[in-house]
Amino acid sequence: MCCCCCCSSGGSDPIFEDKQALIDFVNNFSHTRPLNWSDGLNVCDGWEESVAATMDRGLQRLDWAELDSVIPDLYLPNLHQLNLANNSLTGIVPKSLQRFPASTTFYGNNVTALSDVHSPSPAPSPRRWSKRGRKLGGHALMGIIIGACVAAILGMLLLLLLVMLWCWKRNGKTVLSRKLMRKAGNSLPEKGVSRGQDGTRLVFLDGCCYSFDLEDLLRASAEVLGKGTFGTTYKAVLEDVTSVVVKRLKEVSVGRREFEQQMELVGRIRHENVVELRAFYYSKDEKLMIYDYYTQGSVSALLHGMQVENRITLDWDTRLKIAIGAARGIACIHTQNGGKLVHGNIKASNIFLNPANYGCVSDLGLTTTLMNPPGVRQISRVAGYRAPEVVDARKTSQQSDVYSLGVLLLELLTGKSPVNATGSDEVVNLVRWVQSVVREEWTAEVFDVELMRYPNIEEEMVEMLQIALACVVRMPEQRPKMSDVVKMLEEIRRLEPGNHPHSTSKSGGSTPSPLAIKAQSSSSPK
Ligand SMILES: Nc1ncnc2c1ncn2[C@@H]1O[C@H](COP(=O)(O)OP(=O)(O)OP(=O)(O)O)[C@@H](O)[C@H]1O
Numbered sequence: 459m460c461c462c463c464c465c466s467s468g469g470s471d472p473i474f475e476d477k478q479a480l481i482d483f484v485n486n487f488s489h490t491r492p493l494n495w496s497d498g499l500n501v502c503d504g505w506e507e508s509v510a511a512t513m514d515r516g517l518q519r520l521d522w523a524e525l526d527s528v529i530p531d532l533y534l535p536n537l538h539q540l541n542l543a544n545n546s547l548t549g550i551v552p553k554s555l556q557r558f559p560a561s562t563t564f565y566g567n568n569v570t571a572l573s574d575v576h577s578p579s580p581a582p583s584p585r586r587w588s589k590r591g592r593k594l595g596g597h598a599l600m601g602i603i604i605g606a607c608v609a610a611i612l613g614m615l616l617l618l619l620l621v622m623l624w625c626w627k628r629n630g631k632t633v634l635s636r637k638l639m640r641k642a643g644n645s646l647p648e649k650g651v652s653r654g655q656d657g658t659r660l661v662f663l664d665g666c667c668y669s670f671d672l673e674d675l676l677r678a679s680a681e682v683l684g685k686g687t688f689g690t691t692y693k694a695v696l697e698d699v700t701s702v703v704v705k706r707l708k709e710v711s712v713g714r715r716e717f718e719q720q721m722e723l724v725g726r727i728r729h730e731n732v733v734e735l736r737a738f739y740y741s742k743d744e745k746l747m748i749y750d751y752y753t754q755g756s757v758s759a760l761l762h763g764m765q766v767e768n769r770i771t772l773d774w775d776t777r778l779k780i781a782i783g784a785a786r787g788i789a790c791i792h793t794q795n796g797g798k799l800v801h802g803n804i805k806a807s808n809i810f811l812n813p814a815n816y817g818c819v820s821d822l823g824l825t826t827t828l829m830n831p832p833g834v835r836q837i838s839r840v841a842g843y844r845a846p847e848v849v850d851a852r853k854t855s856q857q858s859d860v861y862s863l864g865v866l867l868l869e870l871l872t873g874k875s876p877v878n879a880t881g882s883d884e885v886v887n888l889v890r891w892v893q894s895v896v897r898e899e900w901t902a903e904v905f906d907v908e909l910m911r912y913p914n915i916e917e918e919m920v921e922m923l924q925i926a927l928a929c930v931v932r933m934p935e936q937r938p939k940m941s942d943v944v945k946m947l948e949e950i951r952r953l954e955p956g957n958h959p960h961s962t963s964k965s966g967g968s969t970p971s972p973l974a975i976k977a978q979s980s981s982s983p984k
Pocket of ligand 1: 808
């Protein structure tokens with residue numbers, strides 16, 4: 459044991475009180491080993507010099523002193539070090555000695571420090587104390603404080619970094635559900651589905667190869683592809699990197715039953731020139747249609763857009779295939795539902811390229827059944843393709859589909875949009891412009907200049923022009939049937955079975971151009 463007191467050189471009273479107290483302290487212990495401490499010893503001399511020396515000359519050490527009683531409660535205000543380690547003391551550490559660290563002072567005894575009883579935190583480890591087992595040094599304390607501060611700052615930085623990383627990941631992906639939630643106000647369609655309320659669910663149509671559910675879809679990152687007549691269309695990338703197109707319908711007036719019937723009718727169509735509807739979803743607040751994503755974009759984007767990834771040049775062969783494919787797709791649609799199904803919205807942004815680069819028709823069957831009474835905007839969006847007899851967008855017919863296909867053929871031939879605003883605010887209608895140019899026998903001038911670099915295609919272009927003009931005649935009953943249009947288009951070039959046109963051009967290398975090339979008209983759109 460070591461006991462030491464702070465004392466002044468003048469031998470003030472407290473010292474002697476302490477000395478007496480220490481003697482009493484020792485006397486109160488029962489111990490077997492002799493202690494060489496007595497009234498005659500000049501305690502203060504040694505204590506002033508150093509604690510260790512004091513211990514040697516004064517009390518000696520009381521560790522290993524074989525003390526074996528309870529610890530007496532003594533008043534020793536000047537005692538600042540005490541070592542009763544490795545004795546056989548028992549009981550509770552008295553109040554006057556509780557200021558000494560129990561883990562070192564009473565180490566090796568069978569005593570209970572009150573701090574052990576009341577405090578849940580363990581006594582400080584001896585290692586954290588100074589070399590001599592005394593107070594923490596100033597440097598050590600400073601080190602601990604600095605270390606704790608550095609650890610806290612690092613911890614906060616790490617936390618901040620994790621939060622930033624999480625936010626970044628969330629922002630990088632614009633989650634489809636957030637978009638839907640924002641637009642749908644308080645209605646959260648996915649909640650209904652995940653809980654199976656209302657019978658709402660994502661319905662996959664026969665033959666669909668996808669295995670995601672609505673939860674996956676709503677978690678997918680989404681990008682707006684455009685806003686169309688029926689709502690907003692998104693490209694959604696699922697966690698397994700499958701891309702699908704989600705059409706979020708707005709202003710659908712029909713009830714669940716009618717909607718499902720229409721979706722199932724459309725979803726049954728399996729044709730290489732019809733974009734398959736993969737799945738649909740109906741709830742009171744949300745109506746969704748799911749399609750495959752076409753990476754090349756629509757024919758409209760390929761013809762007129764500038765920023766389509768992997769843009770392919772629409773050469774004549776491709777344009778011919780687009781025309782044939784689109785006509786075949788529409789003809790197939792016209793055979794459905796007892797030969798009564800109408801597409802109702804044929805336009806270049808609804809035609810895509812299938813793997814063989816043939817036209818593939820999307821977005822069918824929405825106009826006639828699902829659309830609310832048309833507003834001005836809905837009519838104007840399809841204005842360039844709309845047959846003159848269609849005053850109500852819901853009253854489209856198979857003949858009006860033929861008219862719209864005719865406009866698409868003109869678009870492919872001219873490279874011009876169906877409706878063009880000129881510099882002088884004049885709106886030029888493609889059909890009327892082509893009709894007037896042909897009437898003037900300036901036929902060659904209608905063709906897209908980009909096509910002029912392909913040799914020996916003039917005859918084919920003229921044939922297609924004639925078919926297009928037949929489709930856009932004013933009187934619906936004078937227009938050819940879609941199945942006839944298909945035949946006529948296929949006649950332009952002899953076809954191999956399937957979707958591939960024959961490689962040899964019917965016009966051949968020696969066919970003279972039938973066209974009278976004249977100067978370009980200033981009224982040309984675009
Ligand atoms: N399956 C698809 N793959 C790739 N792009 C698509 C797909 N479906 C639609 N898009 C594109 O998304 C955009 C928005 O399509 P959406 O059908 O909503 O409008 P729209 O075709 O411009 O007009 P409408 O609603 O009258 O058909 C269009 O550019 C369209 O070409």
